[in-house]
Amino acid sequence: MTWHIIGAGSMGCLWTAQFLKANMKPVLLLREQRLRSLESDAPSLSIDELDGTTHHYPIQLASPETVTTPIDRLLVCTKAQDAEAAVHSIEDKLSDHCQILLMQNGMGSQQAIAHHFRSQSVWAASTTEGAWIKDFLHVCHAGHGSTWIGPIGRTPDEQAWKNLKHSLESLPFDIHFTDQIEQKLWDKLAVNCAINGLAALYDCKNGELLATQERKERLAALTREVTHVRKAVGIKTTGDLFELVQQVCRDTAMNNSSTCMDARQNRRTELAYINGFLIEQAKKLGIETPENHFLMKELAELGIQ
Numbered sequence: 001m002t003w004h005i006i007g008a009g010s011m012g013c014l015w016t017a018q019f020l021k022a023n024m025k026p027v028l029l030l031r032e033q034r035l036r037s038l039e040s041d042a043p044s045l046s047i048d049e050l051d052g053t054t055h056h057y058p059i060q061l062a063s064p065e066t067v068t069t070p071i072d073r074l075l076v077c078t079k080a081q082d083a084e085a086a087v088h089s090i091e092d093k094l095s096d097h098c099q100i101l102l103m104q105n106g107m108g109s110q111q112a113i114a115h116h117f118r119s120q121s122v123w124a125a126s127t128t129e130g131a132w133i134k135d136f137l138h139v140c141h142a143g144h145g146s147t148w149i150g151p152i153g154r155t156p157d158e159q160a161w162k163n164l165k166h167s168l169e170s171l172p173f174d175i176h177f178t179d180q181i182e183q184k185l186w187d188k189l190a191v192n193c194a195i196n197g198l199a200a201l202y203d204c205k206n207g208e209l210l211a212t213q214e215r216k217e218r219l220a221a222l223t224r225e226v227t228h229v230r231k232a233v234g235i236k237t238t239g240d241l242f243e244l245v246q247q248v249c250r251d252t253a254m255n256n257s258s259t260c261m262d263a264r265q266n267r268r269t270e271l272a273y274i275n276g277f278l279i280e281q282a283k284k285l286g287i288e289t290p291e292n293h294f295l296m297k298e299l300a301e302l303g304i305q
């Protein structure tokens, strides 16, 4: 029941650590060049737990080029913009019945992968677990959350559901399976559309988006546009999305959004899969999204893309 994990960022390392704790012998895939540059021939993955303890686990590393066994379970934890290329880099090593579990922010990359990999079962996840990378192969678990997993694209047969549930049941995480994953992805999209870009624009912590009336109004306007498009796409809305956005701002008040961090480090952000995805969907439906357009324009002017 080996899981291969691609993407050694915060989520990739956090999930790999859970597989290690459950004694499931995961394999973490790194770029060939990265793998070769490692000095230790007995690498370990370190995790700072929520109770303040740190654990170190010996870890099996490989690269898409060197991995030999057919892969039956692949967890993809790259940034949204890297996900398709990451899965393609390992395409010839995937078994026909491989379970591909995608854990990206935003939307669009999951659908593209599900469209291409038709003989495998493709699943998308949405998580509220919090983690950040302290160092290479050293993750800090910053907050407990929940994870929802469900099929994307083709509906998998009952056996595939059973296999996936069975292969994740011993993880010490709060995991829920759903056949409505799109609803969860849209909830998270609303949160990311409202918070991520604005936090990058103001270069502030998530909680500071509630600090002024002007910022709150912008959060509300961005969320209204997501609610409108989501409704037109036919996704059921349960509860008030703006309430959810504000709750996430409060719960993650001291955090910097992933987009804010990417912008600070001059890295390409996931905005194309967040606000960009929303704008694209709206355009197809003939819906105006001026707030999202304006935000993307302001960010582009600052060189944040």
Ligand code: KPL
Residues within 6 Å of the ligand: 105, 191, 192, 195, 196, 206, 248, 252, 255, 256, 257, 258, 259
């Ligand atoms: O998902 C996030 C992100 O930063 O990408 C939130 C929920 C906004 C937390 O920072």
